[in-house]
Amino acid sequence: MNGHPTDATVHELSRRRLLRLTAGAGAAALGARPLLAGTAAADPAPAPSPVPGIVKPLPPELFIPQGTNAEMRWEAMAGQGYYTPIDRFFVRNHTATPTIDARTWRLKLWGDGLRRSPAEDAPVEFSYAALRALPSHTIAASIECTGNGRSLYTTQQGQTVSGTAWKLGAVGVARWRGVRLSTLLERAGLLKDAVDVMPRGLDAEWVDKGRNLGHVRRPLPIAKALDDVLVAYEMNGRPLPPDHGFPARLVVPSWVGIASIKWLGDIQVSREPLSSPWNTSYYRFFGPDYPPEGSAPLTRMNVKSAFELPWDGTVQARDARVLHGRSWSGGGRVRRVDVSADGGATWRRARLHGPAAEHGWVRWAAPWHPAAGRHELLARATDATGAVQPDAAPYNTLGYLFGAVARHPITVQ
């Protein structure tokens, strides 16, 4: 794919990063302190993080800061392989990434749904070493925030919604390795009449509008917990990074991102249905079309597509020959993608290429011959269940599951 616009962007990015590194080394070399002293003072002062609660670097060419969160820029996926590299995977933190010592950390399972450990103060415990010694399993799966695309309710549909104003970059696909949750539940003595499990994170308690809602936690029906849920300790072949849940997180394939609890501390297993604000006050549809208590708790994600281009950015005409993008769905594999480069007047079928993991995305490409000027790019995906991206997303006050065809503005120069 030589001459592809976004390859140029990527080269430009690496060149800029190189310049920055070179500038840093130069400053150190010219500094009065001897380089070999190895003091922090010899290093260039690290730039303050645009999101203090996030540990990994958030260079502006890869991320858009969003409050306590960091959104991936879609142009950063141009020229990348199937998986989202860790250095650009979005981060969604209610509070801040905690520092956890794997040597003292324990995952605790407890509750009346377990034969071996009905009480919280006498849990079944797994150390990090014990977890890593259990039979492992690897899956390719996306994690996507339920609010991904939320800002489009406003910019595209003129509606007011509350929550983080993500564009389409609150999604990533990684290769996760860990232990099946079903394995841990069986070892902890799961009873046949257990109905719900509730994983809970070790990050700080979350205070929303003055109310302390406690640690981030959300119940999961036992059927899903036993089906394909992973307690992951590796991401793309590396130990889970701090921002993504070290030492272990849940990965709940196809479901709303909030289900994939990070920094797992304990999992309650219950014979009665469990609830938390994350399945009652949040992660339901609210609004005029729903009952006062909201819809049923949201489970699967919907169908979406994104172009590997800057949002409302500029590309050089000589580089604009192929449109690249990715589509994904919580309903199953994406089977078909149609693309329009003229605001929806004409459409053509994109060519799907590369792997398409059941819980991941598929990459696609379509020829592009734009004139100079401003254009609107559209991509409409269809998944294995026949679900197609609609022209408009059904309104809900918290702006969840924006699945309509996005109108991506771009200027060709």
Ligand SMILES: Nc1nc2c(c(=O)[nH]1)N[C@H]1C(S)=C(S)[C@@H](COP(=O)(O)O)O[C@H]1N2
């Ligand atoms: N403990 C804990 N788990 C959490 C969260 C959190 O703030 N705390 N955020 C959730 C939400 S809303 C999303 S979308 C995903 C984001 O995962 P990521 O930050 O690894 O991309 O983690 C989920 N798990």
Ligand SMILES: [Mo]
């Ligand atoms: Mo989320």
